[in-house]
Amino acid sequence: MSDPSFANTPEPPYYAVIFTSQRNGEDAEAYGEAAAAMVALAAQQPGCLGAESVRGADGIGITVSYWRSEADILSWKHHAEHTAIRNRGRRDWYTRYITRVAKVERAYDWFAKTAP
């Protein structure tokens, strides 16, 4: 399956960063550009296994990025461009967010059978 909406993760164990956020509704164009740039930049980092991201009409979003190791997550956390965007996000775009770092222990991939 190559659907880009799903991260093509390997067998566990690996790590997940669950980022739940509330947008303030301001500055939609700049935010959208920065969000897309960060997804693309994250994908280039060592140990990044992919990401899944959804934002609803109410401004709540969940992005889950998947990583090979905690060290890879810390490297991305401290990446200069990521740090600059995070600071801008706090100033201009978010009212609240929670970041959770978790170790994925089991995973199940189900998909509907399609006609041959």
Added chain:
Amino acid sequence: MSDPSFANTPEPPYYAVIFTSQRNGEDAEAYGEAAAAMVALAAQQPGCLGAESVRGADGIGITVSYWRSEADILSWKHHAEHTAIRNRGRRDWYTRYITRVAKVERAYDWFAKTAP
């Protein structure tokens, strides 16, 4: 913070079930009722610490539920009503989903300062 969009989770460690799904677009009313009923039923289960859920306009959704232990997750997995709805979801509502079970090790809650 009592915003219902964010789960009011305790200090880690605790567990997360990350459920990423693609709706087929069929049967929206029945699906919406069942999804709301499952969120309410999950919240009543022993060890459930809350949930965060978003579905985008493209039909991709991410729901993350938080649990005290793996045993609590397994009890919910095998709950009769949950099992029935899961089977219906496979038959009627989803084209694909991935379920990942993860142990949350660190969490950071940030929110914007508001005027006093």
